Amino acid sequence: xxAYTIKRILQxxxxxLVVGLVAFSMFQxxxxxxxxxxxxxxxxxxxxxxxxxxxxxxxxxxxxxxFISNAAQGDFGISYRQKRPVMDILRSSAPATLELAFxxxxxxxxIGITLGVITAIRxxxxxxxxxxxxxxxxxxxxxxxxxxxxxxxxxxxLGILPSKGRGETVIIxxxxxxxxxxxxxFPSWRTGFLTESGLRALILPSITLGLYQMTxxxxxxxxxMLEVLRQDYIRFARARGLRERAVxxxxxxKNTMVPVITIAGLQLGSIIAFAIITETxxxxxxxxxxxxxxxxxxxxxxxxxxxxxxxxxxxxxxLIVDLLYFAIDPRLRVDRTAxxx
Amino acid sequence: xxETVLSIHDLVVExxxxxxxLRPVDNVSYDIKAGEILGVVGExxxxxxxxxxxxxxxxxxxxxxxxxxxxxxxTRIDNLPDEKMRKIRGKDIGMVFQDPLTSLNPLLxxxxxxxxxxxxxxxxxxxxxxxxxxxxxxxxxxxxxAERINSYPHEFSGGMRQRVVIALALCAEPSLIIADEPTxxxxxxxxxxxxxxxxRLCRQRGTAVMLITHDMGVIAEACDRVAVMYAxxxxxxGTVRDVLTEPKHPYTEGLMASTPLASKGQKRLRQIPGSMPxxxxxxxxxxxxxxxxxxxDACRMDPAPTLENGAACWFPIDTDxxxxx
Numbered sequence: 001x002x003a004y005t006i007k008r009i010l011q012x013x014x015x016x017l018v019v020g021l022v023a024f025s026m027f028q029x030x031x032x033x034x035x036x037x038x039x040x041x042x043x044x045x046x047x048x049x050x051x052x053x054x055x056x057x058x059x060x061x062x063x064x065x066x067f068i069s070n071a072a073q074g075d076f077g078i079s080y081r082q083k084r085p086v087m088d089i090l091r092s093s094a095p096a097t098l099e100l101a102f103x104x105x106x107x108x109x110x111i112g113i114t115l116g117v118i119t120a121i122r123x124x125x126x127x128x129x130x131x132x133x134x135x136x137x138x139x140x141x142x143x144x145x146x147x148x149x150x151x152x153x154x155x156x157x158l159g160i161l162p163s164k165g166r167g168e169t170v171i172i173x174x175x176x177x178x179x180x181x182x183x184x185x186f187p188s189w190r191t192g193f194l195t196e197s198g199l200r201a202l203i204l205p206s207i208t209l210g211l212y213q214m215t216x217x218x219x220x221x222x223x224x225m226l227e228v229l230r231q232d233y234i235r236f237a238r239a240r241g242l243r244e245r246a247v248x249x250x251x252x253x254k255n256t257m258v259p260v261i262t263i264a265g266l267q268l269g270s271i272i273a274f275a276i277i278t279e280t281x282x283x284x285x286x287x288x289x290x291x292x293x294x295x296x297x298x299x300x301x302x303x304x305x306x307x308x309x310x311x312x313x314x315x316x317x318x319l320i321v322d323l324l325y326f327a328i329d330p331r332l333r334v335d336r337t338a339x340x341x
Numbered sequence: 342x343x344e345t346v347l348s349i350h351d352l353v354v355e356x357x358x359x360x361x362x363l364r365p366v367d368n369v370s371y372d373i374k375a376g377e378i379l380g381v382v383g384e385x386x387x388x389x390x391x392x393x394x395x396x397x398x399x400x401x402x403x404x405x406x407x408x409x410x411x412x413x414x415x416t417r418i419d420n421l422p423d424e425k426m427r428k429i430r431g432k433d434i435g436m437v438f439q440d441p442l443t444s445l446n447p448l449l450x451x452x453x454x455x456x457x458x459x460x461x462x463x464x465x466x467x468x469x470x471x472x473x474x475x476x477x478x479x480x481x482x483x484x485x486x487a488e489r490i491n492s493y494p495h496e497f498s499g500g501m502r503q504r505v506v507i508a509l510a511l512c513a514e515p516s517l518i519i520a521d522e523p524t525x526x527x528x529x530x531x532x533x534x535x536x537x538x539x540x541r542l543c544r545q546r547g548t549a550v551m552l553i554t555h556d557m558g559v560i561a562e563a564c565d566r567v568a569v570m571y572a573x574x575x576x577x578x579g580t581v582r583d584v585l586t587e588p589k590h591p592y593t594e595g596l597m598a599s600t601p602l603a604s605k606g607q608k609r610l611r612q613i614p615g616s617m618p619x620x621x622x623x624x625x626x627x628x629x630x631x632x633x634x635x636x637x638d639a640c641r642m643d644p645a646p647t648l649e650n651g652a653a654c655w656f657p658i659d660t661d662x663x664x665x666x
Contacts, residue, residue, distance in 0.1 A: 231443060232438055232440060232443035232444050233443060233444055233445055233446045233447070235399065235438065236436070236438055236444045236445070236506070236509075237446065238399060238427075238430065239397060239399060239430055239431065239435075239436035239438075239510075240430065240431040240435075240436075240458045240461070240509060240510075241427050241428060241429070241430035241431030241432055241458070241461055241462060241513075242427075242431070242457060242458065242461050243427070243461065244427075246457065246461070250449075250457075251446050251449075254448050254449075255446070255447070255448060328448065329447070329448060330447070330448065330493040330495070331447060331493070331495045
């Protein structure tokens with residue numbers, strides 16, 4: 001299992017290198033940042049000077065190598081647009097996106113699994129029919145439309161929830177600890193979890209962002225549950241006189257988890273990636289918003305850093321999903337030790 | 342005489358479909374006494390498993406008990422509400438399924454599956470249940486039970502898994518076991534062991550057993566009495582010796598003639614012509630008449646009589662005549 005984990009981490013690094021290469025080479029074609037930075041009154045000499053400053057005059061492999069080796073040390077360069085380190089921008093805007101993604105993911109998982117189980121157990125019930133029909137809306141409506149509709153209903157018409165921003169936030173972390181003479185600084189984190197307005201501000205964006213994933217997980221759990229409920233071991237569990245709840249959750253739901261966490265893991269990645277749209281609709285000060293601004297300004301370091309960050313998230317989530325397989329299914333553990341060691 | 346554990350009276354199971362109402366179990370009656378093993382034989386679709394499922398209350402919708410009674414230790418159980426029936430399942434009636442590879446939940450340790458069953462029915466603590474789980478595994482002949490209790494089902498062979506399934510079915514000490522083809526999915530060499538185990542445990546505890554099978558060898562080896570089913574009806578019932586050596590119903594006779602038995606030393610097996618009719622297309626009269634060598638007009642017109650002289654046939658085979666002939 002340890003060998004497997006190490007192998008997967010090494011694979012992940014290769015994946016990140018490739019993503020970096022693809023992202024980086026794409027940016028050769030998105031436009032010339034120097035145009036944006038210098039304005040109308042520029043001379044050929046100015047352009048040459050800035051290109052040299054930014055390292056854009058060097059050959060592509062050299063640029064890529066510099067980018068990767070700096071990125072490995074947490075240095076993504078200076079944002080062309082904001083003229084400050086990209087890492088600082090990420091640090092200040094990532095908490096907003098990660099908190100939003102976390103709440104959306106939690107919403108999608110909890111509601112999705114619950115509704116999936118209910119609609120599977122009461123397969124032919126009236127309520128299940130309604131939920132299944134409504135879920136089609138969740139699957140087929142685009143995110144920005146759901147966001148605008150929700151904002152219109154709850155913020156404009158009813159006026160009970162805010163339609164933009166994070167509300168009040170509190171900075172936590174940032175403490176400096178001294179361990180054996182070395183100073184360790186905890187990263188500071190601007191959270192919306194600790195204030196009422198911060199929590200209220202999370203509701204609409206989270207639902208908007210998580211609705212598609214919620215319906216997807218619900219439909220997946222339902223079809224997997226229907227499959228598992230037909231299995232012999234479920235009949236046998238019933239024949240042993242176990243309570244319905246034990247049969248449904250302890251025996252059936254657990255057996256649906258392997259495909260469900262596969263999809264849920266990938267969807268959690270897309271929640272972070274698709275936060276761009278929701279953040280735009282709700283003026284959410286997260287990295288998605290920063291990315292949109294960066295695209296407009298051809299801010300290559302910022303865009304590259306964003307893409308790398310998203311792919312790191314995907315890779316980490318996939319790694320966790322792969323390890324969860326072992327936690328859930330004992331058959332994999334045996335096969336691994338038999339084959340791998 | 343041992344007391345009657347299970348008593349089925351005129352049991353009818355129906356499945357309403359769009360075209361017609363099917364009767365996979367039609368007017369079936371039999372008793373099983375404590376410590377007795379009743380074999381139920383018949384072809385696929387004869388209604389053997391359906392009757393077993395009806396007794397334990399696990400019929401899949403839309404199949405349901407239409408009429409008749411099921412009595413367990415003198416109490417009617419066919420009309421109990423779900424929650425009461427659940428408490429009977431596992432506690433008073435245990436069930437063993439055909440395929441041990443799929444009967445156990447692959448994600449739970451077998452010890453956990455044993456303890457959850459006992460905790461659902463018996464008033465004991467978790468640690469008592471764990472001790473009993475080890476004892477239950479030892480009883481079904483699993484070596485090093487105390488260690489194996491933490492194993493997952495995939496770490497056992499097919500025969501061992503069926504032993505675990507039997508331990509699970511017996512762990513709350515039910516008075517009736519329904520074994521639905523418990524050896525069909527097993528290796529021939531393991532079949533005999535499993536049958537012997539089932540027989541030994543039930544004899545020791547005085548458990549009544551409904552052994553559903555289509556294997557005449559298993560019947561001959563394990564059972565006290567045997568019920569032969571055909572197209573949802575009981576064709577014949579009697580002691581194993583009587584039914585196997587002197588069948589009264591032509592179907593049973595055909596069944597015996599088509600079973601390879603070393604003792605008979607036949608070169609060629611006979612077969613019953615045709616195949617069992619579908620439930621949706623039962624012939625008029627006796628359901629067996631199109632395949633019956635002795636069929637007469639009465640058989641084509643009138644439904645077979647209910648088990649007179651031990652066989653549901655208008656013209657049961659006269660055993661005395663057969664012996665003299």
